[in-house]
Amino acid sequence: MSAPDVAEKLTSLAKRRGFVFPSSEIYGGAGATWDFGPLGVELKNNVKRAWWRDMVQLREDIVGLDGAILMHPKVWEASGHVENFTDPLVECGNCRKRYRLDELPDGERLTEAWRAKTLDLASTACPNCGQKKLSEPRRFNLMFKTFVGPVEDTASVAWLRPETAQSIFVDFENVQQSSRKRIPFGIAQIGKAFRNEITPGNFIFRSREFEQMEMQYFTRPEDAPRVFEEWKARRREWHASLGIPAERLRFRDHAADERAHYAAAATDIQFEFPFGWQEMEGIHNRTDYDLRRHSEFSGKDLSYRDDVTNEKFIPYVVETSVGADRATYAFLCAAYDEEPDKEGVRVVLRLHRALAPYKVAVLPLSKNERLTPLAREVWAAVRPHAMSTYDETQAIGRRYRRQDEIGTPLCVTVDFDSLEDRAVTIRDRDSMAQVRVPIAELVPALQERLGA
Numbered sequence: 401m402s403a404p405d406v407a408e409k410l411t412s413l414a415k416r417r418g419f420v421f422p423s424s425e426i427y428g429g430a431g432a433t434w435d436f437g438p439l440g441v442e443l444k445n446n447v448k449r450a451w452w453r454d455m456v457q458l459r460e461d462i463v464g465l466d467g468a469i470l471m472h473p474k475v476w477e478a479s480g481h482v483e484n485f486t487d488p489l490v491e492c493g494n495c496r497k498r499y500r501l502d503e504l505p506d507g508e509r510l511t512e513a514w515r516a517k518t519l520d521l522a523s524t525a526c527p528n529c530g531q532k533k534l535s536e537p538r539r540f541n542l543m544f545k546t547f548v549g550p551v552e553d554t555a556s557v558a559w560l561r562p563e564t565a566q567s568i569f570v571d572f573e574n575v576q577q578s579s580r581k582r583i584p585f586g587i588a589q590i591g592k593a594f595r596n597e598i599t600p601g602n603f604i605f606r607s608r609e610f611e612q613m614e615m616q617y618f619t620r621p622e623d624a625p626r627v628f629e630e631w632k633a634r635r636r637e638w639h640a641s642l643g644i645p646a647e648r649l650r651f652r653d654h655a656a657d658e659r660a661h662y663a664a665a666a667t668d669i670q671f672e673f674p675f676g677w678q679e680m681e682g683i684h685n686r687t688d689y690d691l692r693r694h695s696e697f698s699g700k701d702l703s704y705r706d707d708v709t710n711e712k713f714i715p716y717v718v719e720t721s722v723g724a725d726r727a728t729y730a731f732l733c734a735a736y737d738e739e740p741d742k743e744g745v746r747v748v749l750r751l752h753r754a755l756a757p758y759k760v761a762v763l764p765l766s767k768n769e770r771l772t773p774l775a776r777e778v779w780a781a782v783r784p785h786a787m788s789t790y791d792e793t794q795a796i797g798r799r800y801r802r803q804d805e806i807g808t809p810l811c812v813t814v815d816f817d818s819l820e821d822r823a824v825t826i827r828d829r830d831s832m833a834q835v836r837v838p839i840a841e842l843v844p845a846l847q848e849r850l851g852a
């Protein structure tokens with residue numbers, strides 16, 4: 401099974417089974433935006449819940465925040481995004497097609513030359529029409545611009561946030577004082593962000609509207625390099641703990657000239673997607689850049705006073721930033737599996753139990769008026785304890801495969817013996833082993849297998 405095959409099969413499975421649909425599809429789509437269907441919203445919520453549990457619930461030193469998407473326009477001047485959050489955009493003088501510089505053939509070398517101010521595109525042909533008429537790159541700002549109130553003028557400009565981090569910086573003092581946290585501590589946030597990508601693509605890997613899971617950890621300046629290394633290791637471990645094989649994860653350190661404008665050190669945690677190694681998460685040492693700039697632009701001193709030593713300083717920030725959509729896609733890619741069986745091929749999403757959309761499916765052996773009432777009674781008993789589903793159409797083997805294909809770890813089968821002995825069969829997705837348990841003990845038996 402080749403990697404491009406997996407991407408294609410997953411995209412088709414995602415649509416057919418209700419994980420992900422193209423947004424506004426009946427109108428022909430809306431430019432690389434995606435809707436998460438009934439199974440997709442469960443999966444993505446589980447990814448976010450797992451992140452929040454690890455980053456907030458289990459930590460003594462991290463608290464949460466849910467900031468507004470629209471912020472004061474000065475935030476984005478202070479953050480440097482108005483000036484620096486740009487991609488080099490090249491246009492063909494012949495066919496008018498536009499490219500991000502790095503997606504042209506030999507783009508990496510061209511980008512390096514552009515950074516070194518030695519770029520010459522005279523001998524580079526347009527990949528679309530073959531003519532050598534590419535323009536000099538111009539800086540294209542990736543922020544979506546909109547207007548607050550009824551007047552569309554410069555005084556009413558607002559930006560859709562391109563990262564969630566800035567509300568954490570702007571709220572630093574409010575959070576620190578209200579939660580009485582002392583440095584080192586972190587603030588975590590999950591929320592939507594928007595980037596007007598020139599060339600989005602690869603399914604939900606890069607889209608213009610996406611969800612971030614970001615944490616900013618505030619430290620003493622001298623501790624930042626050590627904290628950076630600690631978070632690198634911890635975040636890689638998180639992905640592995642939820643089922644990503646270690647050999648499909650790696651670090652890629654950024655060279656000095658490719659780092660974002662705020663970063664003193666930056667590493668990607670890359671995942672081996674079907675289309676190659678790509679960033680799934682970024683770990684950054686943002687220094688005191690953001691708090692210092694917001695102090696300057698707002699006139700509000702955001703330095704921190706250590707109440708033991710009485711020292712006053714602007715904290716350094718180590719950031720962990722992962723896309724919820726991107727991580728969801730990675731978990732899907734890592735989980736996809738096919739194995740031969742007597743009916744041809746069994747497709748299994750080997751999702752970690754914590755991530756699977758449905759934990760349990762309740763299935764009567766056949767659609768039968770004697771079985772249905774008991775099967776529905778069993779489902780009613782399971783529902784309060786685990787996200788679950790019920791299916792009584794088609795042959796039982798078919799229904800097992802439908803559940804395997806969406807990653808449901810456990811099926812509960814109600815058969816004719818159940819009417820006599822008040823017991824049911826639990827069937828495991830991965831081993832396909834079956835075990836008989838009394839209905840009275842079903843919920844604890846499921847919880848034990850789900851690790852809940």
Ligand SMILES: [Zn+2]
Nearest residue numbers: 492495526529
């Ligand atoms: Zn062209």
